[in-house]
Amino acid sequence: MRAAMARKPRMLRVIGALLWKDLLSELRGRALLAALVVFALLTVVVFNYALDLERTVRASVGAGVLWVTIVFTATLALNRVFAAEREHALHEGLLLAPVERLAIYFGKLLSGFLFVLLVAVVVVPVFALLYDLPVARPLNLAVLLLGTLGYLLPGTLLAALAAHARAREVLLPVLLFPVAMPVILSAVRASQEVLAGSAWVRIAPAFNLLVASDIIFLALAVLLFDQLVDA
Amino acid sequence: MIDVRGVEQSYAGKPVLRGVDLQVAAGEFVALFGANGAGKTTLLRMLATLARPARGRVVLGGFDLAVDPQALRAVVGFVGHHTMLYPELTAFENLQFYASLYGVEPARARCDALLEQVGLQRQRAERVRYFSRGMQQRLAIARAILHSPRVLLLDEPHSGLDQIAAAQLDALLHAEAASGRSVLLVTHDVQRGIALADRVLGLDRGRVVLERAAGAVSATELAELYAGGNGA
Amino acid sequence: MQRNVGLQILSVGSGLLLLAALYLVFVYAPLEAVMGAVQRVFYFHVAAGWVGALAFLVAFVAGLLHLRRGSLLADRVALCSSEIGLVFISMNIVSGAIWARPIWNTWWTWDPRLTTATISWLLYAAYLLLRQGIEDPQRRGRFAAVYGVIAFASVPLTFAAIRIFRSIHPVVIGAGAPGAKGSFDMTPAMRDTLLFSLLAFTVLYGALLWHRLRLERLSERVAQLRLRILQA
Structure with missing residues (x-):
């Protein structure tokens, strides 16, 4: 038997492997994605009836509906991404390996991001149709990406943290919503302005704050994730 | 290859390991016995870097858990x-x-x-x-x-296996030990452990209380080991 | 149980300071011309908000210390200070609502300060829920500290985010927004009353923290003793 050399693998390759594994499992199991899409569509439709959408307020209310949908979907995805691993103690398989703990964080972050994006690809066009809003504006797409990322950055960290606690499925949103408040608020605000066709001066404060929040949560995750791993 | 000294660990305030010393040489096959709650699984998980020792030193394949856990992970295999x-x-x-x-x-x-x-x-x-x-x-x-890996850690690998599957697993483990890996096997199955191992260790309430060559261990000693755990 | 003289002095001292502060608020401080008696809520409202913020700051620093050094005392301080902070923020929010009813004509508005106080309340309530959900004390301390750091960092961001919407909260100290409703100019007597209330509440916070820490230490000891009896 030839001895295989165990080199220290590069971080990007590990992140890629984690992403590939999550995606493949998901596409074969189809447990999560289909449910998420249906759930997100339901949210969009229910709000359509729950709120009286006049032309004048459609941009501001619509942006809120869009973000509530994304936040709910992302929370479910986070819970699921971590719960699936726990069922077979698969997270321990990751921790056993000589990989940077941060690579595991980024792998999970990107998996969650990819799942939410896949759902968004279906749901956002439907939303645009039902609410008659110009969601495809490049700036709005940038807000969608940055906002989703901004929610998942602390979300992934807190999901790893809640995974060890009792009642973790309920605990995650309780922990995450108040922390992610700046991201949600600035993303909603930025979307409102973009959808209403405002000039950049009116969009800029919320947009810049969104970028700043993303950077701060990224820095915190990089600094703190090691603390969540036992050894 | 495995060198554990004075390792202590507690969970939720309860001591699980109270000063464990354990050495396994290169290529040696050691079976670890003990009643439920003796600390076998905790010890193994610690060697696999899944838990931190509160006190003591863990060195595997020359790498200290406290100094270079990544290098240690690269030389350990865990089931x-x-x-x-x-x-x-x-x-x-x-x-x-x-x-x-x-x-x-x-x-x-x-x-x-x-x-x-x-x-x-x-x-x-x-x-x-x-x-x-x-x-x-x-x-x-x-x-x-x-x-x-130079060190293979196995926690009850035979549980849930039928006779044939267990025999296949035994053959596999034999081959692994013969190829020069150090193997530490935690098991309830005393007969199987003695048959596979070179040396036998007994853990009771977080301490190593028994150490024998696999051929020299007596039935009374083992009975005492398991009775001691039940009395706790 | 030995008597703790320092703690007794601090407890009695904070009680006397509070009585004096009550005298200043209701007798010494002049009646505000426009708002009338309800303005007297202001002194304890600000003092409670200040102690809430101070308590969260202390919890944050203690959390960082715990992550750095693994100090158990720091973890205890983080827990106790968060609890006290939660109580004082609650007082701050409720007293604010009592004042807002006659002045703003509503119990509640989604103003930056109000919303930030509410989000802080939610954050530290979540912090305490998290602590309850984790059994192992080492992990509990570490995870809670991580959450404490993230929570503390997100509060100013939330404040900035809500600022993008308009504010009607008065800024009595420093320059206020021109549209603020319920603003007033402080007379020297009012200023002195406010400063004294801040002092009284800060001393009260110190006394409460000390009591709470002592209680925590005692309950840990009880848990240890119970364990020892069970294992004997």
């Missing part, structure tokens, strides 16, 4: 209560995934060789969710020795 296999991935994909975590090169050749070795070459492209418990356990062993 725990769970197989740590992804049910939706095939046998080959599972190995391939772990190969990239461990940086094993060339991955394809190594994964194929291992599937051959554990007798799963025919099921290479089948999803693990359809595997029997015995097949999953053999694949879990393949996963654990993928990166040719």
